[in-house]
Amino acid sequence: MPAVLRRARPVAFVSVTVSAAVLASLLTTTPSFGEDGVVATAAPSLAGIVVDPASQPAENVCISVDTAVDGVWMPVGLPEPVRTDATGAYAIEGLADGEYAVSAEPCDLPAESVRTWAPSGIESPAVGDGVVVIDGSAAESADIALRPVGLVATSAPAIVGAAVVGALLEVTTGSWNLSGIEFTTQWTRDGAPIEGATGTGYTPSTADLGRTVGATVTAGRAGWTTATASADGVVVGEGDGVPFEVSITGTAIVGGALTVVLPSDLGEADFQWYRDGIAVEGRTFAEYPVGDDDAGAVLSVAVTATTAGHxxxxxxxxxxxxxxxxxxxxxxxxxxxxxxxxxxLTVAVGSWLPAPASVAVQWLRNGIEIPGATASSYRLTQSDVNAAVSVRATASRAGYETASTTSSTIKAAMGSFTSARPTVSGSVKVGSTLTAVPGAWKPSGAKFTYVWKRNGATIAKAVAGTYRLTAADLGAKITVVVTAGLSGVTTASVTSSATAAVAKGTISAPPPTISGTVAVGRTVTAKPGTWSPAATFTYQWKRDGVAISGATRSTYVLTAADRAHQLTVVVAGSASAYNTLTKASGSITVAAGTFSAPVPTISGTRAVGRTVTAVPGNWSPAATYRYQWLRNGATISGATKSTYVLTASDLSASISVVVTGARTGYSSKAVTSARTSPVAPGTFSAPSPTITGTRAVGQTLTAVSGTWSPAASLRYQWFRSGAAISGATKSTYVLAAADLGTMISVHVTGTKTGYTTLDKASARTGSIVPGTLSLTARISGSAKFGGTLSAVAAATSGTTLTYRWYRNGAAISGATGRTYVVGSSDVGKRLHVVVTGSKTGYSTKSAASAQTAAVPPPARTTAIPGTWNCPSWAPIKGNESSMIYHLPGQSFYTRTNPEACFSSESAAIAAGYRKSKV
Structure with missing residues (x-):
C-alpha cells in the first residue's frame, strides 16, 4: 500500500466534474464521523497519476483527500500518509462511497510546485463536481498535472574580478529556489546588451572604460516559466600598464653618448635618465651625452609609455x-x-687640455717628495744644497683620469746674507717698550734672534724682539744684537747703535669708574681700571665736588644725605721710577634706594566665606606696607587690609594681592603676588535634620533643619524607604496610606550663591503605623412602621462607610444600606445602626448610633406575604369583599385569607369593617 500524508496547509481548490445522476446517488449517503469530526474510512479505493510541470512522473508527492459533508469539504483522516511512487502513481484504499476532492503537493520544502487539484486545477472542485467513489472504486482516475512554482532568485548574481580594461570579469548565477536550472547570460554596457557577450566571463575593452558593465542571468527549466536576475554593475577603470622592454647602446665613457633602443611598435614615450638612481635634471630625451659628473657612476633610463585603456x-x-x-x-x-x-724658486705648469683642469704641484728633492712643498713657489733650504731639486705637476678633472709630468732638475749652492745696521725704536723711559728693527737682509725669509744690552752688558733673559724698560734701566743706554739665520745661508750678527739715557716713566691710567647701584642704601665701589705699571692707590669720595669725611676707602655705602646729589671718586696712584698720577671719575647722580622684596604669598583656604592673608615676606630694608586685593587682576573695592574674606563674587576667580612698601630715602615698591587657583565654592556647616511628629498615617511630620552656617536657602525632599516622594518638598509632610509600614526620612538641601550645595539627610523614622479614623453615627427619621430611617455618619475625609442595622441588638439580615425602611418585624422593637469606616492606611473603626424608641404598631397592615397570616401585633383579619373582620379563635379565622390586618377592633371598625358573627 502507498504511504499516506495528512494535508499540511489549505490552498486553492480545483474541481472534478461528475454526472448529476451519480451525484444524486451519493448525496443519499451520509458519511460517518469520528469524535474529532474527521470522516471515518472504509474499504474502497481511488487512484491516479501525478506529473510535474515538465510532464514527468512526480515521485514522492503527498496526496490529500477531502470529502463533501453537508455541502462543504471536510478533510479525510487517512490511516497512513499517501505519496506517489517513482512512476507518479498513487492509490488510496479504504474510502467509503461518496464524493471526494483530491489534491497533490510536494511533501518537503523547498516546493517545486504548488498544491494542485485534480484535474490539474487551481481551486478545489465545487461540491457536486468532485471524484465519486461507488461500490469501492472511483468512476474515473484522479490524475493531476502539478502547477509550477515561479522561478525566483533567492540571492542575486554577482560580478567578480577586477573591473579594469583587459581583466576577466565573471558572473555567478546567484541562488534560486529550484534545482536543475539551466542558465544563460547577457553582459551589458550602461544597461544596453553587448553584442556577442553571452558567456559567463567577459573581458572589458577600451570601449568599456568609465562605463558600467553589468550582467543579466536568465534561468530556465523545462515546464517552468523562465526568470531573470541582474548583478550589480561595475564601473570599468583603466587596466594595468602593457609591459615592454628597452635597452641602451653606446660607450659608457666620459665624452661619449648613450642612446635608448625602443620597441618598433611603441608609440610616444617619456624619458628620464638617472645617475646612480638619482634623476638627472634636464636629461629627458632618448640620447644622453656622458659628462664629467657621470664618471664612476651607473647611468639608467626610465621609459614611460601609455596604451589606450591602460x-x-x-x-x-x-x-x-x-x-x-x-x-x-x-x-x-x-x-x-x-x-x-x-x-x-717658482714653477709654470703650462696649459692642460681639455680645460679646465686642476693642476697640483709637488716639489721633489733627489726625486723624493718634499713634505708640505705643494705651492707654486719653493724656498731652497740647507737640505737642498748640492741636491737635485725638481717639481711634479699632476692634472685632474672630474670624470677624467689624472696625469702627471716632472720638470728638469737643478742643483742648489750655499747662500750668504747682506744687511743694513739694525736700529732701536720706542720711547726711552721706564715702562716704555723698545723694539729691535733688523733692517733689510738678503736673502729674505731669515729668522732673527735678539740679545739686549744695558751699557754694553747683556740683560738676562732679554732675548725677544722687544724689551720693556724697567727701573733698573733708569739713566742707562740700551743696545740690541740681531742675529739672522736661514736654512742654506751662512749665519750673521750685527749690533745696533746705543739709545739715549733712560728717563723716569709716566704712569698710564684711565679715569676711575664707579661700579654698583648708585642708590641710597647700596654699596658702590671705585674701579681704578688698569694702570700701567701697577700702582698703589688712595681714594677720596666726594658729594657735589666736596670731600665726604671719612670716605677714603675703595667702597662707599650711600646714605639718605647723598640722594639727588652728584657722587665722584678721586684715585691717586704711585709706582717706583714713575711720576705719581691722580685721576677723577665722572659724576653720577645718587638715586633713591630700592627695596629688595620677595613676591608676596597668600595663605588661607581659597573658598568663598574663608579668610585669606597676605604674607609680604622679608623686605630689605624693612618697610611699611600697604595692601590692595585683586580679583582676576582687577581691584576689589575696599579690600585694603592684610586679610580678605572671600565673597560669592570671587567664586571661580583668581585672587592676588599687591603689597606696597615705603621707607624714607627709598622709592616705594609695589609687588604683586601670583594669582591663586580659582576660588572654590564655600562649604556649609550644618547638622543633620531631625523629624518631629506622630508616625501614623494622616499625621503631619515636620523637618527640623537646625542651624546652618552661613545661613542658607533651604529645600526639602521627603523620602519613603529611601525613594523620593513625588511632590513632598515642604518642611512638613502629611503621612499618606502609601507610607504605611515604611520608614520616612527627609533631605534638607542648602543653597547660597558662591557655596557648594549641601544635602543633609535625617535618620529614618520607625515604621509608619496605621492612622486612626474619626467616626460618629446617629439615626435620622421617624422610627414608625413604613418609615425610612437614615444613618448619618461624620468621618475622616475619604473614609469608606458600611452600614449594619440592628433590631433589639440583633443584626437585621440584609439591612446593610445607609437607609432602612421600618417593617412589621420591627414593631415593638428598638433599632440602631452600626457604621463601619475604612480607609487605606487607617485602622478600621465602627461607631454605633443610639437606639430608637420601640417602633409603635400601626392601626392597619397587610398579611404576611405568602401566607394567610397576619402579624402578631395586628392579629385581626379583615375580608375586603365582605367588609367583615375575624378575631383569633373564631370559626372562620384560620380559613380567612385576609386583605387587611388590624391591631384592634376599633381600628377595624374605623376602617368600615364589621365583626364576624361566628
Missing part, C-alpha cells in the same frame, strides 16, 4: 659603470729662480 607602464635599462676621460695635452713644468740656499 595605465602607464615604465620600463628601465642601465649602462655599465662610466669610465673616466683622458687628457690630450700634458705640458712639462718649467722652474725659474736662483739656485742658492734661501732663494725662492
Amino acid at each position: 595605465t602607464a607602464y615604465t620600463a628601465t635599462a642601465a649602462s655599465g659603470v662610466v669610465s673616466g676621460g683622458m687628457f690630450t695635452s700634458k705640458p712639462k713644468p718649467v722652474v725659474a729662480g736662483t739656485a742658492k740656499g734661501g732663494e725662492i
Whole structure:
C-alpha cells in the first residue's frame, strides 16, 4: 500500500466534474464521523497519476483527500500518509462511497510546485463536481498535472574580478529556489546588451572604460516559466600598464653618448635618465651625452609609455659603470729662480687640455717628495744644497683620469746674507717698550734672534724682539744684537747703535669708574681700571665736588644725605721710577634706594566665606606696607587690609594681592603676588535634620533643619524607604496610606550663591503605623412602621462607610444600606445602626448610633406575604369583599385569607369593617 500524508496547509481548490445522476446517488449517503469530526474510512479505493510541470512522473508527492459533508469539504483522516511512487502513481484504499476532492503537493520544502487539484486545477472542485467513489472504486482516475512554482532568485548574481580594461570579469548565477536550472547570460554596457557577450566571463575593452558593465542571468527549466536576475554593475577603470622592454647602446665613457633602443611598435614615450638612481635634471630625451659628473657612476633610463585603456607602464635599462676621460695635452713644468740656499724658486705648469683642469704641484728633492712643498713657489733650504731639486705637476678633472709630468732638475749652492745696521725704536723711559728693527737682509725669509744690552752688558733673559724698560734701566743706554739665520745661508750678527739715557716713566691710567647701584642704601665701589705699571692707590669720595669725611676707602655705602646729589671718586696712584698720577671719575647722580622684596604669598583656604592673608615676606630694608586685593587682576573695592574674606563674587576667580612698601630715602615698591587657583565654592556647616511628629498615617511630620552656617536657602525632599516622594518638598509632610509600614526620612538641601550645595539627610523614622479614623453615627427619621430611617455618619475625609442595622441588638439580615425602611418585624422593637469606616492606611473603626424608641404598631397592615397570616401585633383579619373582620379563635379565622390586618377592633371598625358573627 502507498504511504499516506495528512494535508499540511489549505490552498486553492480545483474541481472534478461528475454526472448529476451519480451525484444524486451519493448525496443519499451520509458519511460517518469520528469524535474529532474527521470522516471515518472504509474499504474502497481511488487512484491516479501525478506529473510535474515538465510532464514527468512526480515521485514522492503527498496526496490529500477531502470529502463533501453537508455541502462543504471536510478533510479525510487517512490511516497512513499517501505519496506517489517513482512512476507518479498513487492509490488510496479504504474510502467509503461518496464524493471526494483530491489534491497533490510536494511533501518537503523547498516546493517545486504548488498544491494542485485534480484535474490539474487551481481551486478545489465545487461540491457536486468532485471524484465519486461507488461500490469501492472511483468512476474515473484522479490524475493531476502539478502547477509550477515561479522561478525566483533567492540571492542575486554577482560580478567578480577586477573591473579594469583587459581583466576577466565573471558572473555567478546567484541562488534560486529550484534545482536543475539551466542558465544563460547577457553582459551589458550602461544597461544596453553587448553584442556577442553571452558567456559567463567577459573581458572589458577600451570601449568599456568609465562605463558600467553589468550582467543579466536568465534561468530556465523545462515546464517552468523562465526568470531573470541582474548583478550589480561595475564601473570599468583603466587596466594595468602593457609591459615592454628597452635597452641602451653606446660607450659608457666620459665624452661619449648613450642612446635608448625602443620597441618598433611603441608609440610616444617619456624619458628620464638617472645617475646612480638619482634623476638627472634636464636629461629627458632618448640620447644622453656622458659628462664629467657621470664618471664612476651607473647611468639608467626610465621609459614611460601609455596604451589606450591602460595605465602607464615604465620600463628601465642601465649602462655599465662610466669610465673616466683622458687628457690630450700634458705640458712639462718649467722652474725659474736662483739656485742658492734661501732663494725662492717658482714653477709654470703650462696649459692642460681639455680645460679646465686642476693642476697640483709637488716639489721633489733627489726625486723624493718634499713634505708640505705643494705651492707654486719653493724656498731652497740647507737640505737642498748640492741636491737635485725638481717639481711634479699632476692634472685632474672630474670624470677624467689624472696625469702627471716632472720638470728638469737643478742643483742648489750655499747662500750668504747682506744687511743694513739694525736700529732701536720706542720711547726711552721706564715702562716704555723698545723694539729691535733688523733692517733689510738678503736673502729674505731669515729668522732673527735678539740679545739686549744695558751699557754694553747683556740683560738676562732679554732675548725677544722687544724689551720693556724697567727701573733698573733708569739713566742707562740700551743696545740690541740681531742675529739672522736661514736654512742654506751662512749665519750673521750685527749690533745696533746705543739709545739715549733712560728717563723716569709716566704712569698710564684711565679715569676711575664707579661700579654698583648708585642708590641710597647700596654699596658702590671705585674701579681704578688698569694702570700701567701697577700702582698703589688712595681714594677720596666726594658729594657735589666736596670731600665726604671719612670716605677714603675703595667702597662707599650711600646714605639718605647723598640722594639727588652728584657722587665722584678721586684715585691717586704711585709706582717706583714713575711720576705719581691722580685721576677723577665722572659724576653720577645718587638715586633713591630700592627695596629688595620677595613676591608676596597668600595663605588661607581659597573658598568663598574663608579668610585669606597676605604674607609680604622679608623686605630689605624693612618697610611699611600697604595692601590692595585683586580679583582676576582687577581691584576689589575696599579690600585694603592684610586679610580678605572671600565673597560669592570671587567664586571661580583668581585672587592676588599687591603689597606696597615705603621707607624714607627709598622709592616705594609695589609687588604683586601670583594669582591663586580659582576660588572654590564655600562649604556649609550644618547638622543633620531631625523629624518631629506622630508616625501614623494622616499625621503631619515636620523637618527640623537646625542651624546652618552661613545661613542658607533651604529645600526639602521627603523620602519613603529611601525613594523620593513625588511632590513632598515642604518642611512638613502629611503621612499618606502609601507610607504605611515604611520608614520616612527627609533631605534638607542648602543653597547660597558662591557655596557648594549641601544635602543633609535625617535618620529614618520607625515604621509608619496605621492612622486612626474619626467616626460618629446617629439615626435620622421617624422610627414608625413604613418609615425610612437614615444613618448619618461624620468621618475622616475619604473614609469608606458600611452600614449594619440592628433590631433589639440583633443584626437585621440584609439591612446593610445607609437607609432602612421600618417593617412589621420591627414593631415593638428598638433599632440602631452600626457604621463601619475604612480607609487605606487607617485602622478600621465602627461607631454605633443610639437606639430608637420601640417602633409603635400601626392601626392597619397587610398579611404576611405568602401566607394567610397576619402579624402578631395586628392579629385581626379583615375580608375586603365582605367588609367583615375575624378575631383569633373564631370559626372562620384560620380559613380567612385576609386583605387587611388590624391591631384592634376599633381600628377595624374605623376602617368600615364589621365583626364576624361566628
